[in-house]
Amino acid sequence: xxxxxxxxxxxxxxxxxxxxxxxxxxxxxxxxxxxxxxxxxxxxxxxxxxxxxxxxxxxxxxxxxxxxxxxxxxxxxxxxxxxxxxxxxxxxxxxxxxxxxxxxxxxxxxxxxxxxxxxxxxxxxxxxxxxxxxxxxxxxxxxxxxx
Numbered sequence: 834x835x836x837x838x839x840x841x842x843x844x845x846x847x848x849x850x851x852x853x854x855x856x857x858x859x860x861x862x863x864x865x866x867x868x869x870x871x872x873x874x875x876x877x878x879x880x881x882x883x884x885x886x887x888x889x890x891x892x893x894x895x896x897x898x899x900x901x902x903x904x905x906x907x908x909x910x911x912x913x914x915x916x917x918x919x920x921x922x923x924x925x926x927x928x929x930x931x932x933x934x935x936x937x938x939x940x941x942x943x944x945x946x947x948x949x950x951x952x953x954x955x956x957x958x959x960x961x962x963x964x965x966x967x968x969x970x971x972x973x974x975x976x977x978x979x980x
Contacts, residue, residue: 835878837927838905845921846906851875855935861968863899864939866948868955871962875928876937878904884955888938891951896943901936904929931961 851873861867881902888898904927911922931937938955940948949965956963 835927836881836904837878838903841905841907844907845909845924849906849930851930851932853932855932858901858936859934861936861939861966862901864897864941865968866940866943866945866952867936867966867968868938868952869964869966870931870935870937871933871964873930873932874961875906875908876902876904876931876959876961878927880959881929883958884938887954887958888940888951891954892940892943892947895947896940899939901939902929902931906930936966937963 855870859869881900881904885898885900892898906928907924908926908928909922910925911919915922937959938952940951943951945967952963952965
């Protein structure tokens with residue numbers, strides 16, 4: 834089941850602007866390794882779930898996974914073949930606006946090689962470029978590229 838809010842105060846939102854960098858959620862908080870966004874995009878609940886499944890499948894019960902994003906923005910769409918007018922369409926999906934610097938996933942309790950492979954599989958499910966980061970300072974800046 835795709836991630837979506839249980840209830841909302843208002844049904845539909847405006848599209849909004851996708852600019853700037855992420856100030857919140859830009860540091861590792863729970864795990865030892867993280868997957869950090871490099872671009873701006875809307876990430877859907879289905880994409881988050883697919884990436885989570887790829888990570889947990891690769892870890893094989895060898896670590897703990899934290900999802901640091903939640904799709905709480907509704908996106909409406911009109912059916913194909915529908916004429917113009919008639920108001921705003923029904924909600925088609927829920928998304929989260931991801932900005933550069935945002936930590937998407939965190940993992941603890943697994944080796945770096947396994948987590949790198951898991952994050953590479955997860956990055957293939959996401960519509961943005963990502964970066965593998967680590968909490969340890971023994972690597973240069975604690976950063977290694979994944980995508």
